[in-house]
Amino acid sequence: MKVKWGISFIFTLFVLVFLTFGSYKNKVYDWDMPGYIGCLFSSEYPDFPQKVHRFTYQSIKKEAPDLQFKDIIGLDKISPGKAKNFFYKNTQAFTEQIAYYKFKIGYNFLILILYKAGLSAPMSVLWISIISCFFSGLLLFYIIKIIFPENYFLPPIFTFLVLVLPPVFHMSTTPSPDMLTFLFLLIFAAALLRKCNSWIIFSVLLLLILIRPDYIIFALSYFATTIIFNFFNVKKFDFLYLFQAFILLILYIFIVKYYEYPGWKEVFYDTFIERRPLISAKAADFGVREYFEILFIKLINFKKITLVSLSLIGLIFYFSKDLWIRVYSGFLFLNIYIKFLFFPASSDTRFFIGFIVLLFIMFLYSLSKKYNGFKLRKIA
Numbered sequence: 001m002k003v004k005w006g007i008s009f010i011f012t013l014f015v016l017v018f019l020t021f022g023s024y025k026n027k028v029y030d031w032d033m034p035g036y037i038g039c040l041f042s043s044e045y046p047d048f049p050q051k052v053h054r055f056t057y058q059s060i061k062k063e064a065p066d067l068q069f070k071d072i073i074g075l076d077k078i079s080p081g082k083a084k085n086f087f088y089k090n091t092q093a094f095t096e097q098i099a100y101y102k103f104k105i106g107y108n109f110l111i112l113i114l115y116k117a118g119l120s121a122p123m124s125v126l127w128i129s130i131i132s133c134f135f136s137g138l139l140l141f142y143i144i145k146i147i148f149p150e151n152y153f154l155p156p157i158f159t160f161l162v163l164v165l166p167p168v169f170h171m172s173t174t175p176s177p178d179m180l181t182f183l184f185l186l187i188f189a190a191a192l193l194r195k196c197n198s199w200i201i202f203s204v205l206l207l208l209i210l211i212r213p214d215y216i217i218f219a220l221s222y223f224a225t226t227i228i229f230n231f232f233n234v235k236k237f238d239f240l241y242l243f244q245a246f247i248l249l250i251l252y253i254f255i256v257k258y259y260e261y262p263g264w265k266e267v268f269y270d271t272f273i274e275r276r277p278l279i280s281a282k283a284a285d286f287g288v289r290e291y292f293e294i295l296f297i298k299l300i301n302f303k304k305i306t307l308v309s310l311s312l313i314g315l316i317f318y319f320s321k322d323l324w325i326r327v328y329s330g331f332l333f334l335n336i337y338i339k340f341l342f343f344p345a346s347s348d349t350r351f352f353i354g355f356i357v358l359l360f361i362m363f364l365y366s367l368s369k370k371y372n373g374f375k376l377r378k379i380a
Helices: 001-025 033-044 049-061 066-072 082-089 089-104 105-118 123-147 154-163 165-171 180-192 198-211 213-234 239-258 266-272 288-300 303-319 325-342 353-370
Strands: none
Touching: 001 123, 001 154, 001 165, 001 288, 033 049, 033 089, 033 105, 033 123, 033 303, 049 066, 049 082, 049 123, 049 353, 066 082, 082 303, 089 105, 089 303, 105 198, 123 154, 123 180, 123 353, 154 180, 165 180, 165 266, 180 198, 180 353, 198 213, 213 239, 213 325, 266 303, 288 325, 303 325, 303 353, 325 353
């Protein structure tokens, strides 16, 4: 069995190297890249915004294909962007946009490390996604091995199938923290399945928030789920989880205040209503009615994710009567729609794919529990 697991792992490594190379060859220089490179150069030249602005676009222009660079600066003929072109031409407008990126301190710190190690600014951003794809594959292999400990052929199959999903592969090629957060969601899943010490899970959630502070909602909902589950299941109210939730909430508030993050209303306005070329020139004003109108329109386009998530939660509840599996699957399912309420980017599945993959993992876990891991000797 050890030899077969060794062969399974080597085959998975071969697949991961192939997929990682594919991510590198298909790397994308998109409109998010100037924001993260701007954060990098802001740390290098904090008192010289003009230099930061100039170096940012110069570094991208040196490496990016011509069509992708034109898209970044808003001159793409298919989808021209006046705001993006204004950021390219105006230092103040660009500097104000950096505030949307600066508070992702964990992600920006990794970019800085790679830049100091000798990579170019654009490649420092892109390599995080590429490397995260490789390690996500290793972690997927490990998780599936936990779920099916006697099925050496299933881990490489499921690892490959997850990583070639269009939104997952896309995340591995783009300059954003999405692939890195996907990796840490998988670490969270492994810790959850292993029922690790609460401080280990707390540490994973802490790092997740440092990478993307908006995951505070995911973290707080996990603690709320655990507190409620323990209270009704073992009649115990564990104040440790409350304390850990409080620490992460204080950390989130500190990050937002210290880095002067514009806030949810500004992000929502610039994403779903109007991209303001100059943030300070116009207030992000919209009412409850306008919010729900946008939400309703986006919900109509949320069909695929709704169908997949409902199917998975339905199958989990059908195959498993285990309260622990049901409660934590419900927690993951709920987070898909909490995320949607705050950021209804219904056409962009990369914002939700991490939760869906975790829900899929819980589905596999429920199958394994019901059918005793689909042991090989029972199949033969």
